[in-house]
Amino acid sequence: PLQLLQPKAVPKRLRTSQRKPREPQIPRSLIKEIFRHFVKMPVTRDAFKIVEKCSERYFKQLSDDLEAYTQHAGRKTVEAADLEVLMRRQGLVTDKMPLNVLIENYLPLEYRKLLIPVAVSGNKVIPSK
Numbered sequence: 001p002l003q004l005l006q007p008k009a010v011p012k013r014l015r016t017s018q019r020k021p022r023e024p025q026i027p028r029s030l031i032k033e034i035f036r037h038f039v040k041m042p043v044t045r046d047a048f049k050i051v052e053k054c055s056e057r058y059f060k061q062l063s064d065d066l067e068a069y070t071q072h073a074g075r076k077t078v079e080a081a082d083l084e085v086l087m088r089r090q091g092l093v094t095d096k097m098p099l100n101v102l103i104e105n106y107l108p109l110e111y112r113k114l115l116i117p118v119a120v121s122g123n124k125v126i127p128s129k
Contacts, residue, residue: 023060025056026055026056026059028052031051031052031055032048035048035051062086065086066078066082066083066086069082069085069086070082084099087099087102100116103115103116104116
C-alpha cells in the first residue's frame with residue numbers, strides 16, 4: 001500500500017531583525033569636539049577613527065570597573081565615591097590633586113556649581129546632598 005506523501009509544514013518566519021542589538025555609542029561629534037579641544041592641531045580621518053575606537057574601549061572599561069565597584073559594595077547604584085576610587089586607582093586623583101581641583105580645572109562653571117558644595121548666606125550648602 002502506497003501512502004501519500006504529505007508536505008512538511010514549514011514554520012513561518014517571524015519578521016524579527018537578524019542583527020545583534022548594538023550598545024549605545026558616544027556621538028562622534030562629541031568625541032571630535034573633546035579631542036580637538038585638547039589637541040589643538042589638525043587630525044587625519046584615520047587617526048580620528050583610532051581615537052574613536054580607543055575612547056569607546058576606554059568608556060566601556062570605565063563602566064565595567066564602576067559596575068564591579070558597585071557590586072562589590074553590595075549596591076545597585078553607582079555613587080560619586082565609586083568614581084573617585086576609580087580615578088584614584090587610575091592616578092588622576094592624588095593627595096596633591098584632589099577631585100575638586102580637577103573639577104575646577106576642566107569643567108565649565110555651571111557644572112562646577114552642581115558638583116562642588118558651596119556655602120551661601122543663610123547657612124545653606126548648595127548643592128544639598
